[in-house]
Amino acid sequence: DTGVSQNPRHKITKRGQNVTFRCDPISEHNRLYWYRQTLGQGPEFLTYFQNEAQLEKSRLLSDRFSAERPKGSFSTLEIQRTEQGDSAMYLCASSGRDRVHEQFFGPGTRLTVL
Amino acid sequence: DAKTTQPTSMDCAEGRAANLPCNHSTISGNEYVYWYRQIHSQGPQYIIHGLKNNETNEMASLIITEDRKSSTLILPHATLRDTAVYYCIVRGGSEKLVFGKGTKLTVNP
Numbered sequence: 001d002t003g004v005s006q007n008p009r010h011k012i013t014k015r016g017q018n019v020t021f022r023c024d025p026i027s028e029h030n031r032l033y034w035y036r037q038t039l040g041q042g043p044e045f046l047t048y049f050q051n052e053a054q055l056e057k058s059r060l061l062s063d064r065f066s067a068e069r070p071k072g073s074f075s076t077l078e079i080q081r082t083e084q085g086d087s088a089m090y091l092c093a094s095s096g097r098d099r100v101h102e103q104f105f106g107p108g109t110r111l112t113v114l
Numbered sequence: 115d116a117k118t119t120q121p122t123s124m125d126c127a128e129g130r131a132a133n134l135p136c137n138h139s140t141i142s143g144n145e146y147v148y149w150y151r152q153i154h155s156q157g158p159q160y161i162i163h164g165l166k167n168n169e170t171n172e173m174a175s176l177i178i179t180e181d182r183k184s185s186t187l188i189l190p191h192a193t194l195r196d197t198a199v200y201y202c203i204v205r206g207g208s209e210k211l212v213f214g215k216g217t218k219l220t221v222n223p
Contacts, residue, residue: 004157031209042201042213043158056209091157101146103211105157 002026004106006092012112013082020078021109025094032075033103034067035091036060043091049075082113118202123218126196132189134217136202139183145206147178149187151198152216158201161187192221 005024013019025032030051035043046065048056051072061067064082069075079086089110093103119137126132138147149161162169162176164185169176175188189196201216 033210035211035213040215042199042215043211045210045212048209050209058210093157101148101163102160103158105159108157 004092004094004104006090006106006109008109009107010110010112012114014114015082015084017082018078018080019082019111020076021090021092021111023075023077023092023094023106025074025092026096026104029094029096029104030072031095031100031103032069033093033095034075034077035093037089037091037108038087046077079111082111084113087111087113118204118214120200120202120214120217122215123220125220125222126189126192128194128221128223129191132192132196132219132221134187134189134200134202134219135184136187137184138202138204141182141204142206145204147176147182147185148203148205148211149174149176150201150203150211150213151196152201153195153198158213161200192219194221194223197221 007022032049034046037043046058046061047067049069052069064080067077089108091108093105095103146163146165148163150158152158162174164176178185199216199218201213203211
């Protein structure tokens with residue numbers, strides 16, 4: 001169990017640029033989640049995958065946001081035409097069949113949009 | 115998922131028990147109570163969950179009232195490393211966790 005990893009850990013970009021984040025879940029975890037957290041707030045759910053299928057998306061996930069999990073392993077979250085309001089910590093979590101009640105979170109990717 | 119209410123902040127002396135309350139008066143019969151914590155600059159960490167019965171693990175104990183409208187997370191011997199934001203979450207059939215603002219617990223030496 002090497003934990004959930006996320007890359008990059010920090011990203012600074014200019015408004016209007018596209019960014020992509022990667023999440024590697026704990027191996028054999030079939031469920032993967034993306035959350036976003038702004039300063040002083042709890043994490044907000046963005047989307048959820050079971051294997052490669054994206055089963056739930058929040059209304060927070062605008063058309064500029066897209067997430068994929070092509071082979072049911074790692075996932076990517078892309079934000080197109082970034083806005084200053086996109087500045088936040090983006091958290092990934094995974095869970096497996098044996099401990100379905102636990103979501104294991106990664107350290108997050110901190111995005112700053114200038 | 116039912117909404118939860120937690121105090122904004124609490125203090126605890128190192129070595130003493132920390133008791134963190136949570137109200138979830140609209141909880142449904144099939145909804146679980148979860149507790150997560152988030153230490154500064156880290157991702158949230160699962161602590162414990164329960165449905166009706168009290169639960170205990172190596173990290174904490176969870177006491178759920180008989181009517182299930184409130185619960186208490188107990189850290190039996192708080193240490194400085196337990197300083198964190200603690201989130202009480204109620205979840206039913208949905209996969210997502212709905213976080214509130216949580217309780218900021220400060221453990222003082």
